[in-house]
Amino acid sequence: MPFCGGGADRVTEIDRLLEQKPRLTADQAWDVIRQTSRQDLNLRLFLPTLQAATSGLTQSDPRRQLVDTLTRWDGINLLNDDGKTWQQPGSAILNVWLTSMLKRTVVAAVPMPFDKWYSASGYETTQDGPTGSLNISVGAKILYEAVQGDKSPIPQAVDLFAGKPQQEVVLAALEDTWETLSKRYGNNVSNWKTPAMALTFRANNFFGVPQAAAEETRHQAEYQNRGTENDMIVFSPTTSDRPVLAWDVVAPGQSGFIAPDGTVDKHYEDQLKMYENFGRKSLWLTKQDVEAHKESQEVLHVQR
Structure with a gap:
C-alpha cells in the first residue's frame, strides 16, 4: 500500500483549531474531538481550485451550483432527523468529483496494476461504515500537490493534466459529478439528501480476525x-x-465479560451514548477518590 507525505493530512484540521486558540481549557481541548470528528477532510484542500475553475460560469450553470453549495458549507457533516442522511450534500459532491478527477489525472498517469492504488477518493466505505479512521486518500494527496502547481513545495515532475488546462479537467469532473448526482437525487441541489456513514463496533478486529460473536456488533x-x-x-x-x-x-x-448464561457485565456497553454525545468520565487516581467511588472490593489473601 502506498503512503504519501505532504501538505495534505487530517492532522491539519486539528492544527488549525489549536492555532486559532493556543491556550485551551480542559473542556475546550476535549471539544476539539467533536469539531474534527465531523469535518470533511477534502473541502479545505480543493475548494479554492473549484472556485477558481467556476468563477467565470453563470450562477445557473449546474457546475457553478455545485461549487456554490460547497462554498456555503462549513465542512461539518451533521445528521438529519431521520438519522440516515446528511443535512448537506458536500461530502457526496466531493466524493464524486474526486473520483472523476483522480481517474482523469493520477490514475491515468500510473501504469497498471498500480493505478488502482490511487483511485480511491477516501469516502468509500462498506454498508456498516469505515473499518477505521478516515484520512485524505493517497491519490487525493498527490492531486492536491498537482493543483498547487508551482506553489507546491514538491516539484511537479509529471504533468498529471496531460497538457490540458487545469480548469478544463476540473470542469469536466464537475460535469461528471452533476450527471451522477442529479440522476440520483434530482436537479435541485438544495433538496439532495445524501446517505450518511454509520459507525459499527465490529466483532472482528482490524486484521479481520473474529474476537467476539457476530451478535455482539454494535x-x-x-x-x-x-x-x-x-x-x-x-x-x-x-x-x-x-x-x-x-x-x-x-x-x-x-468490560467484555459475558457469563455462561449469556448475561453481560453492566459495563459491557454503558459508554455507547457517552461516546456518541462526545462525553467523558472521570478517572479516579487518588486513594481517596477510589474509596469514594468504588462499587465493590475484593481482598485476596496470599498464603506463604
Missing part, C-alpha cells in the same frame, strides 16, 4: 472520525487541588 447512526477510546490528562490543574485530573471514554464499554 451500531451508531453517525460515523465520527475519531478513535474508539479518547483520553485526556491535565497536570497541575488550576480548577482543583489535585496534582492530576484525567478523563476517558471507551466505547462500547470497558
Whole structure:
C-alpha cells in the first residue's frame, strides 16, 4: 500500500483549531474531538481550485451550483432527523468529483496494476461504515500537490493534466459529478439528501480476525472520525487541588465479560451514548477518590 507525505493530512484540521486558540481549557481541548470528528477532510484542500475553475460560469450553470453549495458549507457533516442522511450534500459532491478527477489525472498517469492504488477518493466505505479512521486518500494527496502547481513545495515532475488546462479537467469532473448526482437525487441541489456513514463496533478486529460473536456488533447512526477510546490528562490543574485530573471514554464499554448464561457485565456497553454525545468520565487516581467511588472490593489473601 502506498503512503504519501505532504501538505495534505487530517492532522491539519486539528492544527488549525489549536492555532486559532493556543491556550485551551480542559473542556475546550476535549471539544476539539467533536469539531474534527465531523469535518470533511477534502473541502479545505480543493475548494479554492473549484472556485477558481467556476468563477467565470453563470450562477445557473449546474457546475457553478455545485461549487456554490460547497462554498456555503462549513465542512461539518451533521445528521438529519431521520438519522440516515446528511443535512448537506458536500461530502457526496466531493466524493464524486474526486473520483472523476483522480481517474482523469493520477490514475491515468500510473501504469497498471498500480493505478488502482490511487483511485480511491477516501469516502468509500462498506454498508456498516469505515473499518477505521478516515484520512485524505493517497491519490487525493498527490492531486492536491498537482493543483498547487508551482506553489507546491514538491516539484511537479509529471504533468498529471496531460497538457490540458487545469480548469478544463476540473470542469469536466464537475460535469461528471452533476450527471451522477442529479440522476440520483434530482436537479435541485438544495433538496439532495445524501446517505450518511454509520459507525459499527465490529466483532472482528482490524486484521479481520473474529474476537467476539457476530451478535455482539454494535451500531451508531453517525460515523465520527475519531478513535474508539479518547483520553485526556491535565497536570497541575488550576480548577482543583489535585496534582492530576484525567478523563476517558471507551466505547462500547470497558468490560467484555459475558457469563455462561449469556448475561453481560453492566459495563459491557454503558459508554455507547457517552461516546456518541462526545462525553467523558472521570478517572479516579487518588486513594481517596477510589474509596469514594468504588462499587465493590475484593481482598485476596496470599498464603506463604
